[in-house]
Amino acid sequence: MALGIFTGVSADLSQYPAAPEFPRPLDIFGGVAPAFAYGLRLLDSDYTGYAIRVRRDADDIEVEVKFDGAGNVSLASPIVDGGTEQTGSVTGGTYSGTMTLKAFAGSDTCRVVKWYDQSGNTRDAFMTVEASQPILITLGTLEVDGIHFVPDDYLITNYKFTTTNDHTFHAVARTDSEAVLGILSDVDASYNDGAEIITEAGKWSYHIDGTDLDFPATTTGKTYLLASYDQGLSSSDEQQIRVNGVRSQQACDETLSFDTSNRIRIGARRDTDNELDGKIAEIIAWNSFLTTGQQDILEANTLQFFDL
Numbered sequence: 001m002a003l004g005i006f007t008g009v010s011a012d013l014s015q016y017p018a019a020p021e022f023p024r025p026l027d028i029f030g031g032v033a034p035a036f037a038y039g040l041r042l043l044d045s046d047y048t049g050y051a052i053r054v055r056r057d058a059d060d061i062e063v064e065v066k067f068d069g070a071g072n073v074s075l076a077s078p079i080v081d082g083g084t085e086q087t088g089s090v091t092g093g094t095y096s097g098t099m100t101l102k103a104f105a106g107s108d109t110c111r112v113v114k115w116y117d118q119s120g121n122t123r124d125a126f127m128t129v130e131a132s133q134p135i136l137i138t139l140g141t142l143e144v145d146g147i148h149f150v151p152d153d154y155l156i157t158n159y160k161f162t163t164t165n166d167h168t169f170h171a172v173a174r175t176d177s178e179a180v181l182g183i184l185s186d187v188d189a190s191y192n193d194g195a196e197i198i199t200e201a202g203k204w205s206y207h208i209d210g211t212d213l214d215f216p217a218t219t220t221g222k223t224y225l226l227a228s229y230d231q232g233l234s235s236s237d238e239q240q241i242r243v244n245g246v247r248s249q250q251a252c253d254e255t256l257s258f259d260t261s262n263r264i265r266i267g268a269r270r271d272t273d274n275e276l277d278g279k280i281a282e283i284i285a286w287n288s289f290l291t292t293g294q295q296d297i298l299e300a301n302t303l304q305f306f307d308l
Contacts, residue, residue: 024071025284025301026118031294032286036123036157038115038266039282040146041305042071046120053082053114054136056104060085060092062113065101075102075142086113088128101137110137112147115155115266125155125266125283134267145174145222146281154182154268154275161186161258166289167195168228169206170298172306175199175219175278182269182276183225184283186262189270194262196269197227197241199278206241209254215243222279224302230289231255242299244308281306 062082187194239252
């Protein structure tokens with residue numbers, strides 16, 4: 001991963017979000033590689049793959065979307081034809097028009113088929129069911145604040161955490177309603193085995209097995225969430241969540257078991273359960289507890305980039 005130095009922020013409304021490029025978070029934080037990393041910006045300068053795959057509502061054609069020159073997903077992003085459609089319930093075709101996302105979308109709506117993993121582990125998040133694909137572009141306009149999830153929309157991965165305890169979650173999200181809604185989740189059917197970040201009325205909640213760490217806050221604004229668990233911390237502050245730079249912590253001694261029936265869900269807790277009504281711009285997770293210094297670097301980078 002490359003090194004970088006913060007150079008500040010200036011507005012450019014043609015990009016997503018309204019900020020130019022500066023050091024990528026996975027270039028500079030100096031930690032272990034993540035389990036998976038999804039973003040609408042380039043998270044690691046060594047990553048050379050696609051950002052996202054989308055399907056156009058009008059004709060079901062799918063294209064692969066690259067990052068634009070500033071390292072973001074924008075209407076200026078280059079595209080390539082996706083070849084065989086991956087959405088199971090539709091048949092599309094070939095796209096050979098002007099090869100930009102703006103030209104492809106026109107005045108139509110485009111939905112996310114796949115969100116590519118930038119960690120190098122090829123653990124892409126996907127949804128092949130047309131009715132459950134979240135929205136990137138609505139009637140030709142790029143969604144503000146992230147991919148738009150409405151009830152019934154979510155993404156999954158064919159991956160479970162390998163750790164039985166320590167982990168770190170990083171997310172940039174917002175909600176459009178106050179309810180129990182999933183952001184990033186790996187829990188079993190009873191919700192008492194696994195870990196997740198969810199939102200409830202007037203608070204963010206970091207759920208570990210049978211223990212909740214609640215952070216009262218407005219959830220309808222764009223928010224940076226950094227949640228981590230280290231069962232072995234001697235300070236008894238093993239469970240921590242940072243919300244836009246403010247940390248809450250508590251003692252927690254849960255022993256997790258991410259069993260094989262669990263899959264990562266983005267925008268839901270379980271299949272067709274507590275789906276998000278809101279936006280997600282970025283998700284990263286680690287099979288380890290990041291040090292305070294590493295978390296500080298990630299937090300500073302993310303708060304500055306998203307102007308939080």
